C-alpha cells in the first residue's frame with residue numbers, strides 16, 4: 001500500500017484537483033491566454049466555478065506565487081507576474097514532437113531518433129489472457145512475505161538513512177557473492193559485483209566504459225530491443241548474428257575485430273534456447289581472437305522448469321579478461 005492509498009479518498013481528490021488547477025493556470029500563462037499583469041479570478045469565484053474548496057484554490061495560488069508565476073499582495077487581486085510566460089517555454093520533448101530540433105549532444109541526437117516500444121495501458125475490464133512478457137501474475141506474487149520483509153528492512157535501516165555505497169550495499173553484495181557461488185558455481189570477488197537499478201542501467205554502464213562511437217558490437221538476431229537501443233545510442237556499429245534453437249550461432253560470428261558481444265546464452269531472448277557448453281567455449285575462443293568483451297545478460301537464467309539454472313563456473317573460469325558478467329537482480 002503506498003502513502004496515497006493510506007489517505008482518505010477526499011484528500012486524494014483534493015490533491016488531484018489542485019494539480020489540475022495548477023497545470024491549467026500554468027498552461028494558460030504559457031499559451032498567452034493569461035498575459036503579464038492579467039488578474040486571476042478571486043479564489044472564492046474560481047472555487048465555486050470549478051466545484052472545489054476555496055482552500056484548494058488558495059493553495060494553488062500560493063504555490064504558483066512561490067514559483068514566480070503569480071503576484072499576490074494584501075488587499076489586491078492576484079495577477080500574472082511579469083516574465084512568467086518566459087518561464088514556461090516549451091520543453092525539449094514538446095519541441096521534438098513539434099518537429100523542431102532542440103540543441104542536443106551527439107548522444108542525444110542519436111537517442112532521439114530511436115523508436116522505443118510503448119507499453120499497453122492496463123485494462124482491468126478486459127478478460128483476456130495476457131501474453132505480454134515480463135508481467136507477473138499478481139496471484140503468484142508473495143505479497144505478505146514481501147511486505148513483512150520490507151517492513152523488517154525498513155525498521156532495521158532507520159538509523160542509517162543516508163546515501164549508500166554507489167556500487168551497492170556491502171551486505172547485499174556479500175549475500176549475492178555467496179548465492180552466486182552456491183547456486184551458479186560462480187566464484188567472484190566482492191569488488192566484481194556491482195548493483196544497478198535494473199538491467200537498462202547496467203547495460204548502459206557497460207556501453208559507457210567499454211565502447212567508443214563507431215565500435216563494432218555483435219548482438220543476437222532477434223534480441224532484446226532495449227539493449228540494442230543502448231548500443232545504438234552509444235554510437236556503436238551494431239552487427240546482427242543469427243540465432244537458432246541453441247542460441248547464438250557462433251559459426252556466424254564476424255571475423256573482424258569486435259569490441260563487444262551482447263548475448264543471452266542461458267535463455268536466449270526472445271526465443272528461449274539454452275546455449276550448449278561447446279558453443280559457449282566457441283564463443284569464448286572467438287572473443288579471445290577478436291578482442292571482444294562479452295556482456296552476458298542473464299536476466300532470467302534462474303527460471304527453469306524442473307532443472308537448476310545453468311552452471312556458470314564451467315565456462316567462465318579462466319576467461320575473465322574477456323568476460324563482463326551482467327546479472328539483473
Ligand SMILES: Cc1ncc(COP(=O)(O)O)c(C=O)c1O
Pocket residue numbers: 133134197198199200224264269297299328329
Ligand atoms: C533480455 C532481457 N534483459 C533484461 C530485461 C529487463 O530486466 P530488468 O527488469 O532487470 O531491467 C528483459 C525484460 O524483458 C529482457 O528480456
